[in-house]
Amino acid sequence: MTSRKHATIREIAAAAGVSTSTVSRAFSRPDMLSPETVAEVQRIAAELAYVPNRSARALSTGLHGTIALVVSDIANPFFAPLIRGIEQRCDVADTLVLLGDADESAGKEITLIAKLAHQADGVIVAGPRSDDAGLRALAAHTPMVLVNRHLDGVAEVVVDTARGMRQAVDHLATHGHSLIAYAPGPADSWANTLRHTAIQEAANAIGIDVVVLDNERPTHEAGLALTSRIVESRATAVIAFDDVLGQGILAGLGTAGIAVPDQISVIGCDDTVAARTFPAMSAIAADLEQAGSLAADTLFSVIASAGLGPVPDPIEVPTTLVVRDSTGPVVDR
Amino acid sequence: MTSRKHATIREIAAAAGVSTSTVSRAFSRPDMLSPETVAEVQRIAAELAYVPNRSARALSTGLHGTIALVVSDIANPFFAPLIRGIEQRCDVADTLVLLGDADESAGKEITLIAKLAHQADGVIVAGPRSDDAGLRALAAHTPMVLVNRHLDGVAEVVVDTARGMRQAVDHLATHGHSLIAYAPGPADSWANTLRHTAIQEAANAIGIDVVVLDNERPTHEAGLALTSRIVESRATAVIAFDDVLGQGILAGLGTAGIAVPDQISVIGCDDTVAARTFPAMSAIAADLEQAGSLAADTLFSVIASAGLGPVPDPIEVPTTLVVRDSTGPVVDR
DNA sequence: TTGTACGCGTTATCAA
DNA sequence: TTGATAACGCGTACAA
Numbered sequence: 092m093t094s095r096k097h098a099t100i101r102e103i104a105a106a107a108g109v110s111t112s113t114v115s116r117a118f119s120r121p122d123m124l125s126p127e128t129v130a131e132v133q134r135i136a137a138e139l140a141y142v143p144n145r146s147a148r149a150l151s152t153g154l155h156g157t158i159a160l161v162v163s164d165i166a167n168p169f170f171a172p173l174i175r176g177i178e179q180r181c182d183v184a185d186t187l188v189l190l191g192d193a194d195e196s197a198g199k200e201i202t203l204i205a206k207l208a209h210q211a212d213g214v215i216v217a218g219p220r221s222d223d224a225g226l227r228a229l230a231a232h233t234p235m236v237l238v239n240r241h242l243d244g245v246a247e248v249v250v251d252t253a254r255g256m257r258q259a260v261d262h263l264a265t266h267g268h269s270l271i272a273y274a275p276g277p278a279d280s281w282a283n284t285l286r287h288t289a290i291q292e293a294a295n296a297i298g299i300d301v302v303v304l305d306n307e308r309p310t311h312e313a314g315l316a317l318t319s320r321i322v323e324s325r326a327t328a329v330i331a332f333d334d335v336l337g338q339g340i341l342a343g344l345g346t347a348g349i350a351v352p353d354q355i356s357v358i359g360c361d362d363t364v365a366a367r368t369f370p371a372m373s374a375i376a377a378d379l380e381q382a383g384s385l386a387a388d389t390l391f392s393v394i395a396s397a398g399l400g401p402v403p404d405p406i407e408v409p410t411t412l413v414v415r416d417s418t419g420p421v422v423d424r
Numbered sequence: 425m426t427s428r429k430h431a432t433i434r435e436i437a438a439a440a441g442v443s444t445s446t447v448s449r450a451f452s453r454p455d456m457l458s459p460e461t462v463a464e465v466q467r468i469a470a471e472l473a474y475v476p477n478r479s480a481r482a483l484s485t486g487l488h489g490t491i492a493l494v495v496s497d498i499a500n501p502f503f504a505p506l507i508r509g510i511e512q513r514c515d516v517a518d519t520l521v522l523l524g525d526a527d528e529s530a531g532k533e534i535t536l537i538a539k540l541a542h543q544a545d546g547v548i549v550a551g552p553r554s555d556d557a558g559l560r561a562l563a564a565h566t567p568m569v570l571v572n573r574h575l576d577g578v579a580e581v582v583v584d585t586a587r588g589m590r591q592a593v594d595h596l597a598t599h600g601h602s603l604i605a606y607a608p609g610p611a612d613s614w615a616n617t618l619r620h621t622a623i624q625e626a627a628n629a630i631g632i633d634v635v636v637l638d639n640e641r642p643t644h645e646a647g648l649a650l651t652s653r654i655v656e657s658r659a660t661a662v663i664a665f666d667d668v669l670g671q672g673i674l675a676g677l678g679t680a681g682i683a684v685p686d687q688i689s690v691i692g693c694d695d696t697v698a699a700r701t702f703p704a705m706s707a708i709a710a711d712l713e714q715a716g717s718l719a720a721d722t723l724f725s726v727i728a729s730a731g732l733g734p735v736p737d738p739i740e741v742p743t744t745l746v747v748r749d750s751t752g753p754v755v756d757r
Numbered sequence: 758t759t760g761t762a763c764g765c766g767t768t769a770t771c772a773a
Numbered sequence: 774t775t776g777a778t779a780a781c782g783c784g785t786a787c788a789a
Binding site: 430433434444445447448449452476478479482484485 | 765767769
Binding site for chain 1: 430475477478479480482483488490493498499501504505507508511512520521522523524525527539540542543644668671672674675678679697699700701702703704
């Protein structure tokens, strides 16, 4: 049960007794036609279930009505709300979304972007793992928006964790913590550098100490494995690079019989799964869906400017600390 | 920094001193050309960074080299591994993936499929919420593969939870449970019916009782809200429609101070987040990534048969119970 | 305001 | 084995 050819602009033209250009214009630039003509053509078109062929349009105009979205790891819950935001924005803009999963590989990411760029009017690259040079080379040929990555001359939407981190550190200090641990993510991750710096500065500002744990991958297993390091560090609170890592830490502490938050407090980041852990995890939250919408909007404007105008200013999505049940004062035993 | 036009088949032809048809064939049907010609053309093409224009190809052949994937809710962790499996399979097939998020709305789902179908050679619809008639109408015009949904005459890949459910019920019975509760998902969900039935049959077979709780949405909040119902039911074990619901139940019980598994055992389904809960949740697991690959393969074959051959047999992805820390015997206190 | 005619990049048909 | 040429469906100068 496949096939059944689609109606073409020519059939509509014939049925409506007008020329093909009139039909074309009825869809792409109705303002050039008399209202009645537009109405009549639209009517007939609807009747014949006519839908403009995007390939033909792309061939003629050079625009595909499609954008590409490349994520570093589709399994990371960080991307779900982001994707939703992008989809929603594209839906109203009548733009389609091509999805690519880089699968945590920088090489694959570059290949993927290059491949998709040919079929799309622009690319959103979320949480890129690639190096600056590779991304820059691609950005030279394709409208591009980066999410959570900075690269001079390329549009970007970043989650500004600084404010949330400050709130987190203050929150912990208020509860009497004077030595907190930071469980980092990938060393080459732009977000990790940002978060680490923000914590350090916030801690310095109010005079408490930070110890950085030894960690690379922001996975649940990595979090589990950190338990002994955390205990050895003598820190009474941990801020994790992201929620997934934080959830692992929570589980590790639980298994070791260490009470949260009575003995150790834990704070996650991104608020992707924090509300569903047990105990529910305090976390630095951002509106990732909005980040997605903004990324899409930004890409549209980059596409519209056709590389002529200036690069849009970086967009920062604000963060706030959401306090749940994984943080509190140290309770004497 | 945009633009820079791409090389066309004509430029390659000129540079290689051959006709455009030869260049075209060097890419689409190398077997029709002498090996040397192919090599030479490929060399020149690579030099000029030529990439065939898919829009032009689609216009000429009617095939887009693209498939559409419509998911009912991108935020549901069930889809992440599925998407990954599809992406991987499409990557090697040099096929692009258009993503659509139906956002839990049946109406939007239908619209989305219709819209994407025009730009793709086929559609994979994962966890459809739409009614049979709507899906069937679309399937009549477009190669379609359904994931976790049955519809006569349409290809499908389903996770066969029956075996896993049997194992789960046996596992619980072995530990002495004689009354288990089922926390269902959406009543109109095909998967829910399947799971419910499987549990009931398995329980009947070994002579233990099942009580079905009152629930609709498979969310964390819904799981939390079920706590009192579970206690009232006097069941000593709960099997949840999916992991997300199970995780909520786990959190609810934890908050209420009910020990898992000493007082109540909990089993999730799909194994999407079960390994990361605390305590780690026993769950009925399936290889969802493989389900994705199979769905893609099936769609390719449906596309290739052009609606002529018979509908492929339903593909069932097997499930197994993964035992973790949320199940065990009831411990007297 | 509307129509005519050409081009977008590729593949298919038919000849050579 | 290769080449010339006509589609594919649409947008857009240009003409009317």
